[in-house]
Amino acid sequence: MTDTIALPNSLRSQPDANGHFGAFGGRYVAETLMPLILELEKVYKAAKADPAFDAEMAELLRTYVGRPNPLYYAGRLTETLRAKAEPGKGAKIYLKREELNHTGAHKINNCIGQALLARRMGKKKVIAETGAGQHGVATATVAALFGLECKIFMGAKDVERQKPNVFRMKLLGAEVIPVHSGSSTLKDSMNDALRHWVSNVHDTFYIIGTAAGPHPYPELVRDFQSVIGKETRAQMLDTEGRLPDMLIAPVGGGSNAIGMFHPFLDDPEVAMIGVEAAGEGLTGKHAASLAGGASGILHGNRTYLLQDEDGQITEAHSISAGLDYPGIGPEHSWLHEIGRVKYMPITDDEALESFQSLSRLEGIIPALESAHAIAAAEQVAPTLDADKIIVVNLSGRGDKDIFTVADALGVEM
């Protein structure tokens, strides 16, 4: 795949040497971790320049993950929305099928890349945080693949609501450590993963699951996930002979979204929408850091955070455990501030509706995270002309969410 060339005034040349995306990003970690993240930066630069690293990554993505995954024209979804739209309206909707990857989501793209880096650094142990368990499962999977010892930190509340994924991780040979501190969710599992890392820096690699954390994580996670956007670009040119008019992706930390957006940032004709979890609505409990937060420092980076006037982090809420985080990757904060990407809130109820509509219309049960993006597409597509093209990142499959959804719909299983 050929990459587009980054121009001097490109939006694709971030971050700077110190890991800043405009005013965001950076390296806000305890001194104990600084030498390690500086070494990681060095190792990553060397890996990036090494064709052998790229070749091994590409081969694993092809034979193990199952890439490239399809770009699928969602005909029934498109037609159903057109039927409700004014004449001549109703954009064509494609789905990028990340849910068809091994382990059922985009998370594995990043885990393979980071496991290769761990091996280069001679680390035999990996740790990760997880919310819904998707990143935990993907990390446990690559740990098995590479023969690494694996510990997964997971909020006690999430251990309870995501039992099938907890069992999957254990089957894969990982140890799942329930985190009881704070609100016992994703943010707290990240705190405890950082605490474990700082105590075991000599032999442990931290596989961060999203495009956040201290530099160079936001950059390297984005690069590993950019395979999504590069494939989408090639597939769209192949199918339609042109670039899409709009990309839509869900944003928690935002790794699937930045992976899809980044290869298109310098194409002004391509609009982009990142979909934040608005939970019970922006006036209630939610997880929309851009719509309802402010710039601050947490988990190694400066970014938009849900916080009070004293800078205390406030609890996030989303029906989707994977979006239940009070922050967002720093590159999204920057893209939001410069206006290159628009961010749109979608509530729990809207996501639940779209979870069901996509299942019925296309025979695809989306992850609740992805259902947020589908909901946004259902609102936006009817306002666009029928000759416009939207690509939605179907970042994960919904099998993990059936219990949550059944519960929300009042169905006894």
Added chain:
Amino acid sequence: MPVTDRLSTRFAACKAQGRAALITFVTAGDPDVAATPAILDALVAGGADIIELGMPFTDPMADGPAIELANLRSLGSGTKTRDVFALAADFRARHPDTPLVLMGYANPMLVRGADWFADQCQEAGVDGVICVDVPPEEDAEIGPALRAANVHPVRLATPTTDAQRLPAVLDGASGFLYHVAVAGITGKQQAAQSSIEMAVARLKAATDLPVAVGFGVRTPEQAAAIGRVADGVVVGSAIVDIVGSHGDAAAPFVQDFVAALRGALTHQAQETAA
């Protein structure tokens, strides 16, 4: 630097007595704001030389369970940033000569801007600030504002801070250098005495700043052993545990424990002199 530099004055006084300075940590507002002044007074009455006052944060990533719980107790009882500065100013009024250092995390410190924070520190009589998650690479966030307000930005050196990196840590460090004895979180593992001695020797060869050692120091015996080589000994989690057990009745227990720590440091100094 401040005209009356309480930190350097106190380190010099301790040195003249042939002993290490005793630096004690508690979290502001733990268990609540009303109970904190008596606990701070108990630290001083027990013989603490320098007070580290923790600014509570919801997500104290560098702290072990003891101090994490203290943070949550404090926030749970409603402590606000304005309370932390009120406690500091109140302490300064009662103890004009005892150095006070704020320790905490970047987000609560910077949420209203570094200049605001530095001004508040200056007004409240705070002598130094330890910001756990702002390494030298991000000094611009807080360092210049503190220096302009004559407040010492205290830097941390750790077992992973190698010789190549140490100059970057020392560049812009002031007040004292805080050596984190273990690669880890507060209150958990204890470092071997030999590794502490090697580290302190290495740091003292590189800087004229006083070197204080903390993380994992829990007993008078350990404090005395570290006091033989370092200019200061920091005890945090062990005191915070006492506050955790006794709540707003903790002051006398805190004072007894601090007195035992101080006694061990003084005794060790007398032995060395004799």
